Amino acid sequence: MSKDFNINQLIYSFKSKNILSQDKKDFYFKRIKSLLDQKNAVIVAHYYTNPEVQYIAEKTGGCVADSLEMARFGASHPAVTLVVVGVKFMGETAKILNPEKNVLMPTLNAECSLDISCPEKEFSKFCDENSDRTVVVYANTSVAIKARADWVATSSIAVELVNHLNKLGKKIIWAPDRHLGYFIQQRTKADILCWNGTCIVHDEFKSKSLKKMKSMYPEAAILVHPESPKDIIELADVVGSTSQLIKAAKTLENSIIIVATDKRIFYKMQKDIPEKLFYIAPTSSDNATCKICAYCPWMGMNTLQGIIDALKNNTIDHQIKINESLRKKALIPLKRMLNFAKSLKIN
Structure with missing residues (x-):
């Protein structure tokens, strides 16, 4: 496996990709910001959503975070409508914690394996x-x-x-x-x-290929999400949640970082640490090709037009609805989680 092959196949860089033209950015920002103001709404998005979604969420005063911080942000924000951009359980979590709020999603078909x-x-x-x-x-x-x-x-x-x-x-x-x-x-x-x-997504990372990549870049740090297989975790310098991996990328002295999680996390990493190189961990080997390729297809279903449609139409195709009796039961362990996290002072 040559170094050229690895660079062509395994580096995932938003630096080389213009995610939206400036005209498109301005158009979507103005349209979505206007609708958010009209509906008294805020966007709550995950790090695994597409970069243009993360850009607009931040630009409009919303939140881009991991699932814990998404839950806390939605519960504490005064907006009456939450636009949850991620997968369905994230929208459901927001509704469990905020029954009085209107919780919308760009699509209700965004599932989770x-x-x-x-x-x-x-x-x-x-x-x-x-x-x-x-x-x-x-x-x-x-x-x-x-x-x-x-x-x-x-x-x-x-x-x-x-x-x-x-x-x-x-x-x-x-x-x-x-x-x-x-x-x-x-x-x-x-x-x-x-x-x-x-x-x-995480089940596809391959340890044999990762070892080869590490041998080519011995100075690189390997960051791994704990949903990855055991043999991938054993190769890691840092194992953690999305927010913990972003923090590690900032604090480690390594100038090259290999990351085993959904590659859209690189938007945040490269935005905050532009001087470092970020490589996606291999999801294929010499004798196999990847199916998902470090990209959750359900997260990818969330689009800027979907956000506009959810805010503009506010229909059952976008609304999270939960049986009240079930919601109350689910609220108990969720509150325990949030209180425990608070006691740990997780940032």
């Missing part, structure tokens, strides 16, 4: 069969799964939360990501029974 991998009926049976365990579920789950749980966790606080429960003598059910569950178990030594789910 982890959410899909954990159907309510099967998971409830799994919990019933292991009723002596405390149920901790990842934020990447439906309202119904959250309602069945004792705790909700994001990747930024999962290790600390399970370590806390382990010290209390609790045995854990963790769902749905088995890679993240393994990572938590290794860090905490807790008794964890994992649901067998994976993220289609």
Whole structure:
């Protein structure tokens, strides 16, 4: 594998890509900002959304963050309408925490492979069969799964939360990501029974190819999201949530960073640290090609026109609706999560 091959195939750089012309940026900014003002609304977007979405969200005074900060921002912002740009569980989380607010999404078809991998009926049976365990579920789950749980966790606080429960003598059910569950178990030594789910983006990273890439760039730091497979995590210099990886990219002395997560995180990294080089970790090997290629297809369904349509039309095609009884049940573990995060003083 030559260095030229790696550069052509593996570097993902927004520096070389004009995400929108200036005229287009101005058009979308004015149109969306006008609608946001009319509707008393704010955009809450994830780091994995397309760069033009992140640009407009920041430009209009909204939030671009990981799922924990998205939840906190939406709960504390005075806007009466939240436009959640991400995947469906993020919009549902916003509605659970803010029942009085109008929660819109550019599309309700933006699913999550982890959410899909954990159907309510099967998971409830799994919990019933292991009723002596405390149920901790990842934020990447439906309202119904959250309602069945004792705790909700994001990747930024999962290790600390399970370590806390382990010290209390609790045995854990963790769902749905088995890679993240393994990572938590290794860090905490807790008794964890994992649901067998994976993220289609992170599950594709290949350790053999990553080792080759590291040998070509020995000075590079490897940053890995904990939803990645065990052999990828073992190669990491830093393992963490999206916000933790962005912080590490800023604070590490390395001028070259290899990142194993959705490549749209590079928009924020390169915007904040333009002097560094960012390479996407390999998602294919010598004998295989990637299917997702470090790009969540559901996140990619969120467009600027979708934001305009949601704000302009405010129809059931964009509105998050949740049964009130189910919402109240799901609110309990979510509030526990937010209170626990607050006690850790997570920034």
